[in-house]
Amino acid sequence: MTGTRAWHLASRPSGLPDMTHFDLRDIAPQPLQVGMVRVENRWLSVDPYMRGRMNDVKSYVPPFEVGAPLQGGAVGKVVESRSPDLNVGDTVLHMMGWREQAVGEAKHFTKVPAMGVPDEQWLGNLGLTGATAYFGLLRVAEAREGDVVFVSAAAGAVGSAVVQIAKARGMTVIGSAGGEEKCAWVRELGADAAIDYKAGRVVRQLMDAAPEGIDVYFDNVGGDHLDAAFAAARNNARFAICGMIENYNAGPPPSFRYIMRVIAARIRMQGFIFTDFMAEMPDFYRDMGSWIAEGKVKSRETVREGIEAMPQAFLDLFSGGNIGKMLVKL
Amino acid sequence: MTGTRAWHLASRPSGLPDMTHFDLRDIAPQPLQVGMVRVENRWLSVDPYMRGRMNDVKSYVPPFEVGAPLQGGAVGKVVESRSPDLNVGDTVLHMMGWREQAVGEAKHFTKVPAMGVPDEQWLGNLGLTGATAYFGLLRVAEAREGDVVFVSAAAGAVGSAVVQIAKARGMTVIGSAGGEEKCAWVRELGADAAIDYKAGRVVRQLMDAAPEGIDVYFDNVGGDHLDAAFAAARNNARFAICGMIENYNAGPPPSFRYIMRVIAARIRMQGFIFTDFMAEMPDFYRDMGSWIAEGKVKSRETVREGIEAMPQAFLDLFSGGNIGKMLVKL
Numbered sequence: 001m002t003g004t005r006a007w008h009l010a011s012r013p014s015g016l017p018d019m020t021h022f023d024l025r026d027i028a029p030q031p032l033q034v035g036m037v038r039v040e041n042r043w044l045s046v047d048p049y050m051r052g053r054m055n056d057v058k059s060y061v062p063p064f065e066v067g068a069p070l071q072g073g074a075v076g077k078v079v080e081s082r083s084p085d086l087n088v089g090d091t092v093l094h095m096m097g098w099r100e101q102a103v104g105e106a107k108h109f110t111k112v113p114a115m116g117v118p119d120e121q122w123l124g125n126l127g128l129t130g131a132t133a134y135f136g137l138l139r140v141a142e143a144r145e146g147d148v149v150f151v152s153a154a155a156g157a158v159g160s161a162v163v164q165i166a167k168a169r170g171m172t173v174i175g176s177a178g179g180e181e182k183c184a185w186v187r188e189l190g191a192d193a194a195i196d197y198k199a200g201r202v203v204r205q206l207m208d209a210a211p212e213g214i215d216v217y218f219d220n221v222g223g224d225h226l227d228a229a230f231a232a233a234r235n236n237a238r239f240a241i242c243g244m245i246e247n248y249n250a251g252p253p254p255s256f257r258y259i260m261r262v263i264a265a266r267i268r269m270q271g272f273i274f275t276d277f278m279a280e281m282p283d284f285y286r287d288m289g290s291w292i293a294e295g296k297v298k299s300r301e302t303v304r305e306g307i308e309a310m311p312q313a314f315l316d317l318f319s320g321g322n323i324g325k326m327l328v329k330l
Numbered sequence: 331m332t333g334t335r336a337w338h339l340a341s342r343p344s345g346l347p348d349m350t351h352f353d354l355r356d357i358a359p360q361p362l363q364v365g366m367v368r369v370e371n372r373w374l375s376v377d378p379y380m381r382g383r384m385n386d387v388k389s390y391v392p393p394f395e396v397g398a399p400l401q402g403g404a405v406g407k408v409v410e411s412r413s414p415d416l417n418v419g420d421t422v423l424h425m426m427g428w429r430e431q432a433v434g435e436a437k438h439f440t441k442v443p444a445m446g447v448p449d450e451q452w453l454g455n456l457g458l459t460g461a462t463a464y465f466g467l468l469r470v471a472e473a474r475e476g477d478v479v480f481v482s483a484a485a486g487a488v489g490s491a492v493v494q495i496a497k498a499r500g501m502t503v504i505g506s507a508g509g510e511e512k513c514a515w516v517r518e519l520g521a522d523a524a525i526d527y528k529a530g531r532v533v534r535q536l537m538d539a540a541p542e543g544i545d546v547y548f549d550n551v552g553g554d555h556l557d558a559a560f561a562a563a564r565n566n567a568r569f570a571i572c573g574m575i576e577n578y579n580a581g582p583p584p585s586f587r588y589i590m591r592v593i594a595a596r597i598r599m600q601g602f603i604f605t606d607f608m609a610e611m612p613d614f615y616r617d618m619g620s621w622i623a624e625g626k627v628k629s630r631e632t633v634r635e636g637i638e639a640m641p642q643a644f645l646d647l648f649s650g651g652n653i654g655k656m657l658v659k660l
């Protein structure tokens with residue numbers, strides 16, 4: 001039994017993190033206690049929300065500890081088991097990412113159902129990413145057939161799922177992304193219009209794409225995108241606030257020229273985390289499973305190779321380095 | 331029959347209005363057609379929302395027209411009637427304020443119920459002001475017994491009603507106002523704490539007054555107050571956005587350092603206009619009527635005298651010149 005490697009938080013960043021905040025260390029071999037399993041990770045999830053856990057601030061998940069291994073979604077195979085609940089060879093989903101090998105009590109690992117989908121989908125459209133898109137769009141924003149939906153970071157993991165779910169449910173969709181390649185992919189996913197936020201002011205482009213306004217905004221970005229949504233909102237518009245990646249790192253506080261429209265248009269803005277909807281996961285698996293089977297929801301990944309690639313993959317999220325879900329393959 | 335005077339919109343202001351935007355003109359005597367009444371106004375309502383109507387922007391009410399009389403809530407007495415629905419001597423509530431005499435079809439005037447309250451209350455706690463406070467707090471923010479409620483402009487017309495309704499319903503209330511005199515009155519109304527926004531940063535003072543956070547924010551102000559509410563919000567906090575008086579006139583767009591807490595705290599922010607709740611007015615009259623009768627909701631007015639005083643009374647709203655409801659008495 002040899003040791004394995006795990007990325008540790010070396011220190012807390014105050015603005016944009018860089019490689020100095022991460023430290024790849026060997027972990028001594030951990031013997032298995034009764035009830036525990038050993039898992040070789042195959043896929044590591046790379047998600048923007050992890051930035052929040054690097055701060056020492058109470059949030060919806062506890063902060064990462066300095067000097068301890070980082071955490072995150074991962075899929076792996078059981079290679080040793082002292083639990084009756086999991087067998088060697090089982091494919092499991094869990095939260096001990098950022099490392100090669102995960103060791104823990106069997107209850108922290110979920111055996112993935114045999115649905116014939118690639119393993120990495122459990123970190124994407126059938127995982128946190130897809131569930132965030134599904135519950136945010138359909139439950140939080142209560143988007144309905146016929147609605148005009150605006151979604152930012154539409155070429156990202158969550159955004160690309162939002163575009164496809166919205167089209168599967170008969171909505172008109174406008175997605176924003178940075179650059180022509182991403183916009184082309186957003187249109188390929190079925191979006192009725194794509195806005196390249198690098199090519200001009202978002203508010204102007206959104207007004208052109210949706211001259212009669214929007215009913216729903218799915219926010220992954222904050223800042224100018226959120227302000228454009230305030231400007232374009234129809235009466236009784238609903239905003240699901242999923243992320244504000246523009247504001248995760250240091251910088252001046254975002255300003256909003258059109259926020260006062262909240263009143264006249266009776267905008268409802270609601271923040272959420274997908275775990276608020278755990279009780280409704282069966283609905284999600286049913287709908288998303290059938291959309292994937294029917295080809296209505298497709299996935300695309302940006303894959304980096306090897307444990308060494310993990311921090312840079314994470315940092316690249318903040319400069320738009322991914323199309324679709326960012327993953328590290330071990 | 332002599333002519334009467336009415337304030338006209340002389341031109342549209344781009345920032346803070348001044349006296350040059352208003353013009354007091356004589357109106358030629360208007361003969362009554364069948365079905366019409368003539369009303370001598372006694373009380374004119376002075377409200378911040380009127381600023382929005384001075385812009386040429388589609389909003390929840392149409393903009394004032396340049397060169398035409400301004401409009402607003404008013405209470406008066408019928409002095410001539412050619413309608414079977416209203417008699418000379420009736421006290422009526424209507425929207426033809428900013429003028430001495432109102433002439434129109436009887437359907438535009440509502441005879442006030444005989445409730446033994448002073449006439450001007452129909453513009454205050456039993457009118458737009460009270461209904462805005464009631465529906466915003468109880469319906470939009472769904473404030474409940476035990477909630478910690480923060481309300482800005484708590485010495486204003488709407489805010490002072492919010493403070494008292496919240497106390498009548500068993501909530502903890504923190505009100506903000508500008509200066510010690512106003513804060514003393516906010517405490518007198520029953521608020522558990524009052525914040526003087528002129529005496530220090532709102533966010534710091536709010537954190538001190540509500541160390542465990544707030545469940546509800548009733549926003550009349552926007553800007554730093556709204557940002558402080560983002561900072562102090564507990565999980566599942568509800569914000570009713572009634573007004574953003576800080577942002578009604580020109581200035582840099584407001585910025586929000588803490589808006590990202592919308593996500594982690596699952597804040598719900600909802601704009602509203604009290605007319606959205608017209609179907610529930612009987613609930614309002616029942617509850618507000620009994621609170622007034624029991625002395626749980628008291629009113630206070632800042633009264634200016636004479637039609638000439640109207641524009642300055644309006645302008646003074648934006649420099650905090652009123653305690654309670656601003657009115658002009660004719």
